[in-house]
Amino acid sequence: MRCTTYIQFGKLYGVSPQSKIERVKSSQNFYAHINIRQNLKNFQKDGGCCCTFGDKRTFLDFAIDSFSEKDLAATDIVLMRAYNTQHSFTRQLRRYLEVQPDGCFVGRDVNGKAVGFGASVDFGNLSYIGLMGTDPNFQGLGLGHLMMARMLDFLDGRRCPTIFLDARPAAASLYEQCGFVDEDVTTVFKKQSSPIANTKQNDCSKDIDFLIKEERITPELDSFDSAIFGAQRKSLLRSFWNDNPARFLMSRDSLSGQIDGYLVAQQNVIGPWIANDYSVARRLLSRSLEFPFEEEPFVYTSEANMQATKLLNEFGFTPQRSLRHMRRGSKIHRERMTKIYGQASLGLG
Numbered sequence: 001m002r003c004t005t006y007i008q009f010g011k012l013y014g015v016s017p018q019s020k021i022e023r024v025k026s027s028q029n030f031y032a033h034i035n036i037r038q039n040l041k042n043f044q045k046d047g048g049c050c051c052t053f054g055d056k057r058t059f060l061d062f063a064i065d066s067f068s069e070k071d072l073a074a075t076d077i078v079l080m081r082a083y084n085t086q087h088s089f090t091r092q093l094r095r096y097l098e099v100q101p102d103g104c105f106v107g108r109d110v111n112g113k114a115v116g117f118g119a120s121v122d123f124g125n126l127s128y129i130g131l132m133g134t135d136p137n138f139q140g141l142g143l144g145h146l147m148m149a150r151m152l153d154f155l156d157g158r159r160c161p162t163i164f165l166d167a168r169p170a171a172a173s174l175y176e177q178c179g180f181v182d183e184d185v186t187t188v189f190k191k192q193s194s195p196i197a198n199t200k201q202n203d204c205s206k207d208i209d210f211l212i213k214e215e216r217i218t219p220e221l222d223s224f225d226s227a228i229f230g231a232q233r234k235s236l237l238r239s240f241w242n243d244n245p246a247r248f249l250m251s252r253d254s255l256s257g258q259i260d261g262y263l264v265a266q267q268n269v270i271g272p273w274i275a276n277d278y279s280v281a282r283r284l285l286s287r288s289l290e291f292p293f294e295e296e297p298f299v300y301t302s303e304a305n306m307q308a309t310k311l312l313n314e315f316g317f318t319p320q321r322s323l324r325h326m327r328r329g330s331k332i333h334r335e336r337m338t339k340i341y342g343q344a345s346l347g348l349g
């Protein structure tokens with residue numbers, strides 16, 4: 001998708017008449033904010049984002065491309081700049097390449113340099129959008145809207161009935177404009193290394209008999225997960241399994257022998273973490289905390305899951321921030337607020 005449009009002396013050329021300048025910010029790098037909500041389709045067809053004020057004319061020409069391995073390093077830098085962090089996103093980007101490479105998109109500037117990224121994953125009944133980021137030098141110029149439009153086209157083309165995402169408060173208006181509504185709140189918890197919490201976790205870590213060793217991810221686990229998550233996500237579960245099967249904990253009910261919970265201890269996130277009840281969830285968490293982590297782990301959980309909150313408090317996790325869990329499309333039944341104790345990530349649900 002190639003986009004070229006420009007504004008001269010406050011007039012907008014190359015887009016439909018309905019589009020208009022919504023806001024102009026002046027700074028060293030002046031820019032116009034173009035309201036592309038009203039006619040995004042025409043905007044995409046006709047051209048993109050480029051502006052001129054006074055006697056100057058600046059082209060801001062974005063292209064949205066499929067993401068591939070060769071974009072990995074440059075995109076990682078864009079995301080680190082967008083999220084203002086020193087932490088690399090390589091692992092997440094590789095996960096997307098493994099699970100849904102055709103759902104990931106990179107935004108490029110006029111020179112073809114990566115300046116933005118967004119990822120979507122289609123799980124069938126539901127899909128997720130995540131890891132949206134624009135290089136700070138290019139923010140507010142419409143690239144976020146273009147990337148969202150591209151991902152929504154991709155998901156709509158696959159007839160995805162429901163799309164979820166976890167929105168930072170500052171970015172939520174972008175998603176509202178794309179038809180997303182609030183469904184829940186996702187809380188980000190982080191483990192604090194306190195002596196009290198460590199004592200508690202040691203207390204119950206002796207009870208590890210419930211753990212089962214499997215040779216592979218079985219159809220039984222897929223069905224257990226999909227009944228609670230709301231969709232099949234075999235490729236994602238296999239991806240975690242391939243990382244390190246030893247960090248994939250599964251539990252079976254001692255009477256029925258059925259799977260009643262599982263947990264993936266990623267390098268710095270605990271999740272997916274799913275359990276039929278509090279005691280199973282507790283034992284899984286307790287056992288997982290015996291693994292070494294790159295840093296104190298995060299857990300992403302529904303604010304409405306009171307059991308998860310209680311458990312996380314008990315084990316020394318504290319809430320860091322909240323995100324708006326937003327939905328576009330039909331409501332679907334899932335056990336997010338009762339049996340999903342930890343999401344796989346913010347972008348994958």
Ligand SMILES: CC(C)(COP(=O)(O)OP(=O)(O)OC[C@H]1O[C@@H](n2cnc3c(N)ncnc32)[C@H](O)[C@@H]1OP(=O)(O)O)[C@@H](O)C(=O)NCCC(=O)NCCS
Binds near residue numbers: 166174
């Ligand atoms: C959120 C983000 C991806 C939007 O990308 P973008 O290219 O700036 O998007 P657009 O230019 O199309 O603008 C989209 C909206 O984001 C707002 N926005 C622009 N710059 C922003 C910034 N630095 N922080 C937050 N929001 C911003 C715009 O005001 C616009 O809202 P509006 O349409 O109501 O005016 C981008 O600002 C970003 O990377 N932010 C930091 C990382 C982040 O928060 N990612 C999203 C996690 S949910």
